[in-house]
Amino acid sequence: QPARGVELVEEESGAPGEEQRRWEEARLGAAALRFGAKDAAPSEPKYQLVLEEEETIEFVRATRLQGDEEPSAPPPSSGDQQKESIRAVRRSLPVFPFRNDLLDAIANHQVLIIEGETGSGKTTQIPQYLFEEGYTQKGMKIACTQPRRVAAMSVAARVAREMGVKLGNEVGYSIRFEDCTSERTVLRYMTDGMLLREFLSEPDLGSYSVVMVDEAHERTLHTDILFGLIKDVARFRPELKVLVASATLDTARFSAFFDDAPVFRIPGRRFPVDIFYTKAPEADYLEACVVSVLQIHVTQPPGDILVFLTGQEEIEAACEMLQDRCRRLGSKIRELLVLPIYANLPSDMQARIFQPTPPGARKVVVATNIAETSLTIEGIIYVLDPGFCKQKSYNPRTGMESLTVTPCSKASANQRAGRAGRVAAGKCFRLYTAWAYQHELEETTVPEIQRTSLGNVVLLLKSLGIHDLMHFDFLDPPPYETLLLALEQLYALGALNHLGELTTPGRKMAELPVDPMLSKMILASEKYGCSEEILTVAAMLSVNNSIFYRPKDKVVHADNARVNFFLPGGDHLVLLNVYTQWVESGYSSQWCYENFVQLRSLRRARDVREQLEGLLERVEVGLSSCQGDYTRVRKAITAGYFYHTARLTRSGYRTVKQQQTVFIHPNSSLFEEQPRWLLYHELVLTTKEFMRQVLEIESGWLLEVAPHYYKARELEDPNAKKMPKKVGKTREELG
Ligand code: CDP
Ligand code: MG
Numbered sequence: 001q002p003a004r005g006v007e008l009v010e011e012e013s014g015a016p017g018e019e020q021r022r023w024e025e026a027r028l029g030a031a032a033l034r035f036g037a038k039d040a041a042p043s044e045p046k047y048q049l050v051l052e053e054e055e056t057i058e059f060v061r062a063t064r065l066q067g068d069e070e071p072s073a074p075p076p077s078s079g080d081q082q083k084e085s086i087r088a089v090r091r092s093l094p095v096f097p098f099r100n101d102l103l104d105a106i107a108n109h110q111v112l113i114i115e116g117e118t119g120s121g122k123t124t125q126i127p128q129y130l131f132e133e134g135y136t137q138k139g140m141k142i143a144c145t146q147p148r149r150v151a152a153m154s155v156a157a158r159v160a161r162e163m164g165v166k167l168g169n170e171v172g173y174s175i176r177f178e179d180c181t182s183e184r185t186v187l188r189y190m191t192d193g194m195l196l197r198e199f200l201s202e203p204d205l206g207s208y209s210v211v212m213v214d215e216a217h218e219r220t221l222h223t224d225i226l227f228g229l230i231k232d233v234a235r236f237r238p239e240l241k242v243l244v245a246s247a248t249l250d251t252a253r254f255s256a257f258f259d260d261a262p263v264f265r266i267p268g269r270r271f272p273v274d275i276f277y278t279k280a281p282e283a284d285y286l287e288a289c290v291v292s293v294l295q296i297h298v299t300q301p302p303g304d305i306l307v308f309l310t311g312q313e314e315i316e317a318a319c320e321m322l323q324d325r326c327r328r329l330g331s332k333i334r335e336l337l338v339l340p341i342y343a344n345l346p347s348d349m350q351a352r353i354f355q356p357t358p359p360g361a362r363k364v365v366v367a368t369n370i371a372e373t374s375l376t377i378e379g380i381i382y383v384l385d386p387g388f389c390k391q392k393s394y395n396p397r398t399g400m401e402s403l404t405v406t407p408c409s410k411a412s413a414n415q416r417a418g419r420a421g422r423v424a425a426g427k428c429f430r431l432y433t434a435w436a437y438q439h440e441l442e443e444t445t446v447p448e449i450q451r452t453s454l455g456n457v458v459l460l461l462k463s464l465g466i467h468d469l470m471h472f473d474f475l476d477p478p479p480y481e482t483l484l485l486a487l488e489q490l491y492a493l494g495a496l497n498h499l500g501e502l503t504t505p506g507r508k509m510a511e512l513p514v515d516p517m518l519s520k521m522i523l524a525s526e527k528y529g530c531s532e533e534i535l536t537v538a539a540m541l542s543v544n545n546s547i548f549y550r551p552k553d554k555v556v557h558a559d560n561a562r563v564n565f566f567l568p569g570g571d572h573l574v575l576l577n578v579y580t581q582w583v584e585s586g587y588s589s590q591w592c593y594e595n596f597v598q599l600r601s602l603r604r605a606r607d608v609r610e611q612l613e614g615l616l617e618r619v620e621v622g623l624s625s626c627q628g629d630y631t632r633v634r635k636a637i638t639a640g641y642f643y644h645t646a647r648l649t650r651s652g653y654r655t656v657k658q659q660q661t662v663f664i665h666p667n668s669s670l671f672e673e674q675p676r677w678l679l680y681h682e683l684v685l686t687t688k689e690f691m692r693q694v695l696e697i698e699s700g701w702l703l704e705v706a707p708h709y710y711k712a713r714e715l716e717d718p719n720a721k722k723m724p725k726k727v728g729k730t731r732e733e734l735g
Contacts, residue, residue: 057292059276062434065417067272067425086162093121094269102126102264103133106210110234111242111258115251116266118415119376119422122245123155123214127187128163130210131170135241136186140209145192147220149175150343151374154350156180156189176513177542177608192222196229196457197513199464204233205240212243215374217250219447219475225457228473229464231258247373248411257475273383273421277434285386286314288431290321293364296382296429297336303381303424304363306371308416310390310405312342312546315366320552322364335361341375342368344546346600353377369408372415376422383420383428385413387441393451396481398658399489399643401453402685409445413437449478454486455516459495462502463510489643492709493520508619512612514538521640522612523619524705528636530626531616533576537637539609540575541681541693543601547578550596558596565595566669569630570678570695572637574669579605638697639705641679646691647699648676653691656702656714665690 090096095116105112116122127144136142146152156173165171172181174190181188192213198205205211213226227244234242244254244261251263282288289307296305309315322338339353357363357379365377369389389408394401408416413430420426430437461469469483490496493516495506502510509519518538525534540547550558565581567573578595582602585591592599616623626632645656653662662683664671668691670678677699680691699715 057282057288057295057431058279059429060279060434061274061276063275065270065273065275065414065421065428067270067421090121090125090162093125094119095121095125095266098264098266099125099129103129105262105264106130106241106243109262110238110240111244111261113251113254113258113261113263114243114245114266115263116245116247117268117270118247118373118418120266120268122266123151124159124162126243126245127189127210127212128159131163131187135209139207141186141188141207142210142212143188143190143195143198143205143208144212144214145190145195145223145226146374147192147215147218147223148343148370148374149178149191150341150345150350150370151215152189152191153180153347154354154375156187157347157351158354159187159189177611192220192226193513196222196226196460199229200460200510203464204237205230206237208240210241210243212245214245215247216244216254217246217248217373219250219445219449221448221452221454221457224447224449224475225461227254227257227475231473247415253475270418271421271423271425273417273426273428275417276427276429277437278431279433281433281436282386282431285388285431286318286321289318289384289386290325292384292429292431293322293336294325294333296384297362297364298333300382300427302362303426304357304365304377304379305382305384306377306380306419307364307366307384308369308371308386308389309366310388311368312344315340315342315368318366322366324552337361337363338366339363340366341371343370344543344601344604369412369416371419372412376419379423380419381424381426383416383426384431385416385428386431387413387436391445391451392448394453394482396479396485398655398660399453399485400655400658400660400683400689402683402689404685407432407436407441409442410437411444413441447476449474449476450482452482453489454478454482455489458483458486459490459502459506459510459516462490462496462500463507467500490516492643492706493517493640495520511618512615514542514612517640517643518542519640521637522616523621524636524639526621526624527639528626528632529624530629530632530636531621531623532625533630533633534636535609535612535616536576536579536605537572537633538612539605540579541572542608543605546598546601547575548596549598554596561594561596563669567630568696569634570670570675571668571693572681572695573630573633575693576633578602634695634697635701635705637695638679638701641681641695642702642706642709644681644683644691645677645679645697645702647678648674653678656710660689662689662691664694665692668692668694670694670696 095102114122114126123144127142130142146155152173152175156171157167160167160171163171168180168182169184171187172185174181174188174194176191176193195211211230213223213230216223230242234240242258244258246254255261255263289309293305293307307318309318319338319340322336326333326336326338337357341350341353353365354377363379365371371377387407388405389412390403391406392401392403417428420428458469461472466472487496487500490506491498495503495509495516497503505523508523509516512519512522518541522531522534522538525531548558548562565574565577567577578597579602582591582597589599592602646653646662647656653664654660655662664674665684675696677697679695679697681693684690684692702710702715703712
């Protein structure tokens with residue numbers, strides 16, 4: 001059966017090359033015919049890229065993203081580029097002509113805002129210029145923050161290569177649970193969260209001569225908090241240089257925040273991008289994506305494709321579908337290299353997206369919005385944008401955080417389109433209508449600080465001695481309710497006392513680079529004598545839902561393998577079981593393969609576990625094992641997650657405090673069992689509000705681990721007695 005939307009004519013004779021050529025000519029001819037179809041107005045050409053009428057996706061051209069250069073220059077072929085020396089490449093970047101002006105501006109101003117189109121060389125070049133200029137003499141370091149781990153790693157690798165040093169020597173990166181730096185490291189690329197943690201050990205950032213807050217327009221929670229802290233440090237460290245780099249036009253805001261710091265603009269260099277929209281909304285955007293990629297591949301001139309999807313699962317599914325269809329089409333189409341890129345992708349796989357496309361082939365990079373501004377991939381001519389991203393949202397009233405697939409903002413959509421015009425005139429195909437763009441997309445993305453829980457950050461600020469959070473210097477303040485709830489939760493976890501001051505356990509919790517609830521769980525493992533097991537659970541939870549592997553053609557086997565790991569008690573114990581068996585197999589990759597478990601997720605869990613184990617001493621938790629008494633493990637988990645509880649009522653699961661309707665995720669080991677009381681690791685809103693990683697508990701444990709939070713009467717069995725009308729008066733109780 002041919003793949004949807006691509007109908008191929010069998011060619012009987014001719015050499016493969018010849019066949020290929022003739023076939024392509026036929027395709028291009030077909031596309032050209034449709035392009036000039038009668039009903040398409042000349043100003044608004046229709047793009048019907050595929051060959052089989054009823055199953056094509058029709059795009060209509062509506063706008064053009066203006067470039068500043070005429071598309072006269074042919075795209076540099078990857079072969080040529082490889083031959084160019086690194087020096088030449090560096091000199092070719094838009095930032096290069098401004099090198100000296102930029103260094104002058106930095107010398108003359110303490111804070112400088114730098115604005116420049118993505119790919120102009122801000123991230124890779126500016127720290128090198130500073131290095132060359134001597135900013136790293138006398139043991140001083142330069143920090144450059146990135147909102148994303150992948151960006152920090154890949155950029156550091158690139159810069160190390162450009163400087164001809166080994167990654168981890170002069171140039172390194174530091175991300176949570178992974179430190180690739182050494183004594184010699186003077187250029188440190190790090191996630192914004194890591195620089196935030198640096199304040200704990202070095203509150204004045206005394207060993208840094210320059211701090212560059214990069215990708216500032218992303219407005220991640222950590223970047224926003226950094227702004228406030230760095231502004232403060234800069235006041236009493238006049239020699240510290242602060243650079244705020246941004247891809248887009250929010251620079252006026254940054255400038256105003258930093259007492260009207262000057263803005264240095266690096267002129268853009270971009271080719272025009274034609275933007276096409278679908279005529280009607282697409283019901284299944286993943287399917288539509290796959291069809292469109294093949295459409296572009298068979299009908300469009302050379303040039304690589306960049307597809308924006310929302311997350312790992314989706315990306316893996318899309319890649320699998322694409323590879324599957326390409327395999328079925330076989331030699332009838334030119335080679336299509338399908339490459340995923342997302343946060344948890346191992347670095348060797350990440351490196352592949354930067355390798356030049358072999359002649360005659362086409363590359364399709366399927367990415368999260370990491371490729372929007374953080375990473376620049378050479379050779380992209382086509383962008384396919386379904387218009388979604390995964391976004392956190394937070395309801396301070398219920399304290400529920402959820403990660404949902406939502407329409408991206410217009411600003412994002414335009415950034416995405418811009419990626420098509422870096423090397424030549426490009427095309428951006430949007431899998432939504434022009435009307436939707438105009439009327440349904442928000443102008444910009446709401447800063448993360450306004451749609452996330454703040455427990456983590458509040459704990460950190462408290463440990464930095466910042467007590468008056470209401471008056472902290474926020475670029476955009478978080479909702480008052482969110483801040484209050486964070487304080488309440490930290491109080492309930494015992495991290496703050498009734499005066500809002502950090503307690504001894506609170507100080508320990510801040511030492512661990514994980515969420516307060518997870519820290520609390522780890523601290524509680526001391527009491528329940530099961531820190532070995534809890535470390536494993538914590539590590540497995542932090543590799544995030546990518547433990548099991550479920551290939552399309554072996555679904556039954558994979559599901560059986562997963563069920564074989566089930567233990568009574570719930571998903572946390574299943575995770576523990578998987579990890580323990582892997583350890584017993586001698587960390588065997590064969591074992592992973594046979595049991596449909598992702599080796600790289602387990603390897604990462606092993607790294608995380610080692611890191612956490614190394615921190616145990618600092619928080620005064622000894623190593624101990626429960627020797628199979630899993631009740632102790634479950635109690636320790638409950639001690640951290642008593643906030644995330646639900647009970648079964650006649651109308652399904654309701655969260656204990658807020659009475660929200662929630663559902664067990666179908667992948668959970670408890671999906672069939674439906675225990676009366678449970679706790680969940682996280683809520684994910686897809687079609688419903690799903691609880692992911694669910695553990696069966698006893699209501700009595702809640703009184704044991706959090707007597708200040710739960711009252712016996714709210715834990716009465718709803719079937720035995722009528723539900724009390726009013727529950728959850730913590731706020732009043734806290735007074
Ligand atoms: O930060 P900005 O977006 O201004 O640019 P950059 O990340 O410094 O990228 C400058 C150049 O380095 C681009 O041409 C990228 O393609 C290249 N680069 C790369 O080849 N590999 C990386 N990991 C990062 C950048
Ligand atoms: Mg950059």
